Structure formats: structure tokens, C-alpha cells
Amino acid sequence: MNSLVDQIVSWIIVLYGSALPALFVIFLVGITGLKEITRYESGTTFLYRLNPVTKLILTIVVMVVASTTIWWIGGILTLALLLSYLTLNEGTRKFGYAFFLALSTIIGGTWSVAPYTPPSVLQLAFPNVKQFTVIWTFPSYFQVMGYEQQLTLQALFYGLQTAFRVTPVLLSALLFIVTTTGSDIFRMFTKIKIPIAVTFSVLVGIRMIPRIFELLDTSVKMQFIRGLGYGKPKPIASLLIVYAIFQAIVPTMVYLFRGAKNLAISADTRGFRAYNSRTSLVELKFTKVDIYGFTIIVLLIILAVVANLTGFGRTIPYFGL
Amino acid sequence: MGFNGIKFDTSVPGMVPWEIVTAYFIIGLIIVFYFSRRFGLKSFTTIDLVYIAVGAAFSVVWEFYIGSFIGRFLPSTPFIGVGFWGRMFILLIVAALVRKPGTGILSLVIFNILSDLFFYGFGGEPMYTIYEGLTYGLFLDLLIIGTRGKLFGVGYKSSNGSSVATKRITGLAILEGIIIGILYAIPDPIFYLGFFRPLISGAIVNWATIQFDLLAFIPGDVIIGILGALAGQRIARAVGQ
Numbered sequence A: 001m002n003s004l005v006d007q008i009v010s011w012i013i014v015l016y017g018s019a020l021p022a023l024f025v026i027f028l029v030g031i032t033g034l035k036e037i038t039r040y041e042s043g044t045t046f047l048y049r050l051n052p053v054t055k056l057i058l059t060i061v062v063m064v065v066a067s068t069t070i071w072w073i074g075g076i077l078t079l080a081l082l083l084s085y086l087t088l089n090e091g092t093r094k095f096g097y098a099f100f101l102a103l104s105t106i107i108g109g110t111w112s113v114a115p116y117t118p119p120s121v122l123q124l125a126f127p128n129v130k131q132f133t134v135i136w137t138f139p140s141y142f143q144v145m146g147y148e149q150q151l152t153l154q155a156l157f158y159g160l161q162t163a164f165r166v167t168p169v170l171l172s173a174l175l176f177i178v179t180t181t182g183s184d185i186f187r188m189f190t191k192i193k194i195p196i197a198v199t200f201s202v203l204v205g206i207r208m209i210p211r212i213f214e215l216l217d218t219s220v221k222m223q224f225i226r227g228l229g230y231g232k233p234k235p236i237a238s239l240l241i242v243y244a245i246f247q248a249i250v251p252t253m254v255y256l257f258r259g260a261k262n263l264a265i266s267a268d269t270r271g272f273r274a275y276n277s278r279t280s281l282v283e284l285k286f287t288k289v290d291i292y293g294f295t296i297i298v299l300l301i302i303l304a305v306v307a308n309l310t311g312f313g314r315t316i317p318y319f320g321l
Numbered sequence B: 001m002g003f004n005g006i007k008f009d010t011s012v013p014g015m016v017p018w019e020i021v022t023a024y025f026i027i028g029l030i031i032v033f034y035f036s037r038r039f040g041l042k043s044f045t046t047i048d049l050v051y052i053a054v055g056a057a058f059s060v061v062w063e064f065y066i067g068s069f070i071g072r073f074l075p076s077t078p079f080i081g082v083g084f085w086g087r088m089f090i091l092l093i094v095a096a097l098v099r100k101p102g103t104g105i106l107s108l109v110i111f112n113i114l115s116d117l118f119f120y121g122f123g124g125e126p127m128y129t130i131y132e133g134l135t136y137g138l139f140l141d142l143l144i145i146g147t148r149g150k151l152f153g154v155g156y157k158s159s160n161g162s163s164v165a166t167k168r169i170t171g172l173a174i175l176e177g178i179i180i181g182i183l184y185a186i187p188d189p190i191f192y193l194g195f196f197r198p199l200i201s202g203a204i205v206n207w208a209t210i211q212f213d214l215l216a217f218i219p220g221d222v223i224i225g226i227l228g229a230l231a232g233q234r235i236a237r238a239v240g241q
Helices: A002-036 A052-068 A071-087 A091-116 A119-125 A140-145 A153-179 A182-191 A196-225 A234-269 A288-309 B018-038 B046-071 B082-098 B103-120 B127-146 B166-184 B187-201 B207-238
Strands: A134-137 A150-152
Touching: A002 A091, A002 A134, A002 A196, A002 A234, A002 B046, A052 A071, A052 A153, A052 A182, A052 A288, A071 A091, A071 A153, A091 A153, A119 A153, A134 A153, A150 A153, A153 B103, A182 A196, A196 A234, A196 B046, A196 B103, A234 B046, A234 B082, A234 B207, B018 B127, B018 B187, B046 B082, B046 B103, B082 B103, B082 B127, B082 B166, B082 B207, B103 B127, B127 B166, B127 B187, B166 B207, B187 B207
Parallel strands: none
Antiparallel strands: A134 A150
């Protein structure tokens, strides 16, 4: 009896760590939410007016700071970046989507590290802890999935720390995408002398990502309209969305590839690649706003240096990342 | 010593010697330079570039948003790699549509830039772009060159000019799918577990894991290779090539 309870609780723990982030994304963010936080919309606030080069440097600096300092600096960065979503167009809604995506990344990130971290790594990460606090002991066959037999509090904490390295980077990358027009990204790449064929493909890719979410969404809804999950109990019917997404992939791809012809023709008729470089009326300019941007960048770098000098550097060996 | 989030540690016990890895990538680069002089970016028409871009965008959507969450429902073992499989499947379809040398490398470069823009924030670059381009991308390109642009039997005609029976074309696609599946199982265990992970994070190298992973990756990758090849063949027909 006891062992049956053990089994059930073990599986609930596993499903909590893996399914909860997925459910967050499927139900609270949804395909519409993903579309919204991967697509550019025009705006006038600070982040929209920054030069894309400044924003790119900012993204890289956020990554460097998060990966070279202690976890709670990553946590503060996450919070600050999340709050800056509020300054965007339709800020509250975007903040909501970004919040759930971040939460899902934190839980998912913790869970993708914690149960797999062997005690030898934890000993390196927490040299001062004599005895690890065991929270749960998994049945032995869980080792097939790569699980350590015992889930410890320290392993969870270690997982959380690694998650705070990833989340700020994801948030700042998305922030860059939502606030920068495609043509500005094009100019940025041209400025750093990347071949036009590559730049063009990257730009088409950027424009395509929200479009893919939109098409997948339509296709999934169509399948439900056609009767997918009809008459089935509600929890099962709503989980069929995963099945519907699988079904939607190939039709969406065919649709996009067919549309590709029109896009190519329209680019060709405008003389695309007739010359090696692209002519442009708009020059990317550094303005007053960028001074503030660079101030933030410098402050972040100082923060990283100070943190490292005062012993708040990356003290944890992040194995397995 | 470090650069852009990459810390260099070349003395982890059991690690693949850096000389071998450098030699591989230099040879890879020489091959790429040789073929790029022969074919070059100019051989890609605008529509090829759009195909590659759509494929890379789809891979980003799959690997970071959809596949990564579906993957959490499945046990984490080297036998299953939902995110990677999706990318491989899409890559094979794009390759079937474009069928020009360089498709693989260009697709992976675009995928890497997009995934940095949307997810990773350019951490560890340009190392990962070079690594993925010159392993997965190069393998696909060598297969395209090997099949003389008739990848997965698309556009294949017999010597007297008549079109070939469907059975033979399907057989060809399956065979090429198997080859690419086996090839795609190699880089991650050997280069990533055996070199890049210890290089960056000083991770312990365990050759038992590397061997096991290599063998465990093969069945799944081969199945996706075959499915991707067949899907590529059909999509190429549906898109009207």
C-alpha cells in the first residue's frame, strides 16, 4: 500500500515539474500570446526609440551579467525586464504573457536540472552544506529516465539558480524582437557587413515566426470546428490541442512554402540582389535616447564587475548547461 | 580565460583532444570554401532563400516554443529528442525543396541567428554556429552533393529520360533518410559531450555515456530521417517542383 502511494506521489511530482510549465504555455499564454510577444508593433516609448545596435548590445550584456554573477542578480534582472514590458504598447497584456512565459521557464528550467544533478555536483555547488535535505526518494526504476534516486532541497535550489541564468536572456531577446522593426534589423545587419542573402533570410525568418503561430492557431481551431474532441470529456478534449498542433505542422509548412513564391517574386520585381549592397533612405542614427541605453549598459557592466570583486560572482559550477 | 560566455578548459580527463576537433573544423572549412567557390551564395535564387528562412523560422518555433513543452511530457532519455527531431525533420524538407550545395549550412546559420535573436541572446557565439553549421549542415550538404542535387529522389530521372517508378524513388528516399539519420546521431555525443561541454563548463567526460548516447540517438534519428525524406519528397511535389 505504502509503495503504491509512493509510486503515485513520485509520478505526480514528475508531472508537476514537466506538465505545469507546458500547461502554462498552452492555456495561459496560448498560441495567440506567443504570436503577440514575437511580433513587432510600432510604439513611441523608450525601448522603441533605442537604436537596434544599442538594444543588441544590451541583450548581450544582460546575458553576460546573468551568466557571470550570482543567481539573485539574474532574478533582479528578470524582474526588471518583466516590468519593462509594461512600457510597451498594450503593455499590461504583453506583461501578462511574458510573465507566464518566464514563470514557465523558471519552473521548467529548475525541473530540467534538479532531478538529474548528481550529489557530486551539488557538493561542488554547496561546499558548506554537510548533509543534503532529502525531500523525496524516487522508485529505483526512475533511473531509466536519468533521475537521481533522491530529490534534495539543494538540487532544487541549484536548478532554480540555473533557471535564473536563462530567463533574463529569453526576456531581453523577446524585448528586442517586439520593439524593433524588420527593416531596422536589416539595416543593423547590413551595417555589420553580413552578406545580403543571409540578412534577407534572417529577416524573412523574423517576420515568419509570429505568422507561423497565427497559422498554427487557425489550423488548430479549424480542427476543433471540424469536430476534434467532440463529445469527449472536457479535460481530454482540451489536451487534444497537442495532437491538433502535430496535425497542423505539415499543412502549415506547405501553405508557407507555397506563399514563399509570391514573396520571392515580389522581392525580385523590386530589384532585390540586383546590386551587392542595399540602398536605403533611412540611416540608423544614435540619438539622445541611446545615451540612456548606453548608461544602462555601462551600469550593468559595472554591476557585474563589482559583484565579481565582492564575491558575488558565479560561484556555482553550472555543469550540464 | 574566456570569451562571450565560453570558458576554455582543454585539460579535462578523457576529453577529445582539441587538436583533433580543430583539424576537423579546419577540414570542414576547407570543404566549404572549395564548394562555395564552385557554387557560392549566388546559386541561391530568392525563392531558395525564402524556403530556407521559412524552414529556419519553423525550426525556432518548434524547438523553443512547441517541441520543448511537448518534450516535458516525455521521459528524458537519450532515445527521445523532440526538439532536435523537429528541427531535423524541417531541415530535410527544406533540403528537398532547395537541393543546392550550401542549403544545410545556410539553414543552420540562419536558424542559429534566429534562435539567438529569439532565445539565447548570442551567448557562446560564434562557436555554436560554426559547430552546428560544420556538422549537421555540412553532412546534409555532402549528401546533396553526393546525390548530385537529386536529394531524396526529387527530380530523379532514369538514363533514358523517362521518369522512374515510384517504388525506386521511395527506396532512394528511405536509404538517404537512413544515412542522414546515422550521421546526425554522431556530432552531439562526440563533439558536444566529448569536447564542447568540458571546454565550456569543465563537465566530466564519460565515454560510457558518449557511446551509449551515440547508439541511443541512432534509432530515433533514423526514423525521423526516413520520415523527413518521405515528407520532403511529398512536400516538394505539393509545392509544385
